[in-house]
Amino acid sequence: MSDASELPERKEEGEVSPEAEEQSDDSSEDEAAGETDMDFLRNLFSSTLGLGSAEKVLDELTLDGVAQYIKSGKCKNIICMVGAGISTSAGIPDFRSPGTGLYANLQKYNLPYPEAIFQIDYFKKHPEPFFALAKELYPGQFKPTICHYFMKMLKDKGLLKRCYTQNIDTLERVAGLEGDDLIEAHGTFYTSHCVSFCCRKEYNLDWMKEKIFSDDIPRCDKCSSLVKPDIVFFGENLPVRFFTSMKMDFPRCDLLIVMGTSLQVQPFAGLVSRVSKSCPRLLINMEKAGQADPLLGLLGFGGGMDFDSDKAYRDVAHISTCDDGCLALADLLGWKAQLEELVKQEHTRIDSQDKKSSEKSEASAKASSASVAPETKKEE
Numbered sequence: 528m529s530d531a532s533e534l535p536e537r538k539e540e541g542e543v544s545p546e547a548e549e550q551s552d553d554s555s556e557d558e559a560a561g562e563t564d565m566d567f568l569r570n571l572f573s574s575t576l577g578l579g580s581a582e583k584v585l586d587e588l589t590l591d592g593v594a595q596y597i598k599s600g601k602c603k604n605i606i607c608m609v610g611a612g613i614s615t616s617a618g619i620p621d622f623r624s625p626g627t628g629l630y631a632n633l634q635k636y637n638l639p640y641p642e643a644i645f646q647i648d649y650f651k652k653h654p655e656p657f658f659a660l661a662k663e664l665y666p667g668q669f670k671p672t673i674c675h676y677f678m679k680m681l682k683d684k685g686l687l688k689r690c691y692t693q694n695i696d697t698l699e700r701v702a703g704l705e706g707d708d709l710i711e712a713h714g715t716f717y718t719s720h721c722v723s724f725c726c727r728k729e730y731n732l733d734w735m736k737e738k739i740f741s742d743d744i745p746r747c748d749k750c751s752s753l754v755k756p757d758i759v760f761f762g763e764n765l766p767v768r769f770f771t772s773m774k775m776d777f778p779r780c781d782l783l784i785v786m787g788t789s790l791q792v793q794p795f796a797g798l799v800s801r802v803s804k805s806c807p808r809l810l811i812n813m814e815k816a817g818q819a820d821p822l823l824g825l826l827g828f829g830g831g832m833d834f835d836s837d838k839a840y841r842d843v844a845h846i847s848t849c850d851d852g853c854l855a856l857a858d859l860l861g862w863k864a865q866l867e868e869l870v871k872q873e874h875t876r877i878d879s880q881d882k883k884s885s886e887k888s889e890a891s892a893k894a895s896s897a898s899v900a901p902e903t904k905k906e907e
């Protein structure tokens with residue numbers, strides 16, 4: 528079974544509300560400041576209408592070619608598109624890998640079928656399996672990877688336009704990317720909302736964490752409806768920001784780096800064809816992905832990756848783990864030592880934080896068990 532067939536598609540672009548379209552136009556004026564309107568329009572037409580020239584930007588279609596391009600200073604708006612593969616080295620299971628994946632470990636929840644755990648209708652009736660799984664996979668128990676910190680370096684160097692992630696583990700935020708740097712296409716655990724349409728009260732991560740770890744089913748203070756982390760379940764729309772930002776960001780992109788995704792879930796996968804025809808695209812993944820269907824290509828559709836054909840001119844596939852690929856690219860850029868130092872520093876900081884918070888919770892557990900103990904004995 529392919530990934531695509533295992534995953535019911537999330538809703539498509541056509542369902543964006545008119546307000547979302549307006550927001551997009553407003554922000555375009557702000558963001559366009561600082562670059563020429565002509566550049567923007569040219570890229571916009573070239574990506575949306577398939578016009579414009581397919582200029583060869585990279586000297587060679589290799590990681591080194593990409594590094595030379597970044598070093599040339601001509602590339603200032605890098606977009607990263609990332610998926611589960613960037614978090615596997617953090618110990619987060621890729622829920623689509625048979626055997627080791629998450630779906631394989633779901634038997635204990637007695638689901639009618641594995642995907643039900645992420646389906647909104649099932650969740651509203653049976654929230655328990657989702658929250659049990661959430662406890663098991665709780666974000667904060669994992670550390671960001673080399674790849675996450677590589678993106679943080681791109682941000683610090685002023686090169687990151689945006690990171691589009693399919694992951695819900697919030698590791699991009701832990702690594703130091705902030706709300707504006709990020710489009711969490713499939714939502715995030717970072718915030719939660721009451722599921723009642725009349726209420727929609729927002730709850731923060733600490734509130735949700737407390738509920739999840741005390742095995743309470745989270746209910747709204749105001750209306751007692753379920754409260755759900757803002758991750759996109761099957762049967763729910765993608766966040767409006769995904770659609771509004773995508774239209775502004777991709778025409779401006781001058782290097783697309785795709786990491787750890789097999790580019791099989793729409794509408795996310797289709798983003799690769801939204802950059803201009805001259806924009807180089809680097810894939811760092813364990814296998815090639817996103818290649819154009821040759822038949823569609825003949826008909827003039829497509830826009831998929833072309834790594835190997837005679838006409839290939841801008842797509843580079845680096846077949847490796849995301850961490851190894853990022854280290855190799857950092858090495859070619861002369862950033863390797865800096866990247867390794869950043870990872871070391873941040874991991875030490877997270878470990879010491881975890882230690883402090885576990886000591887604190889152990890201490891408070893002891894204190895509360897001490898005060899509860901006499902009562903318990905009396906009841907016996």
Ligand SMILES: [Zn+2]
Nearest residue numbers: 721726747750
């Ligand atoms: Zn409510």
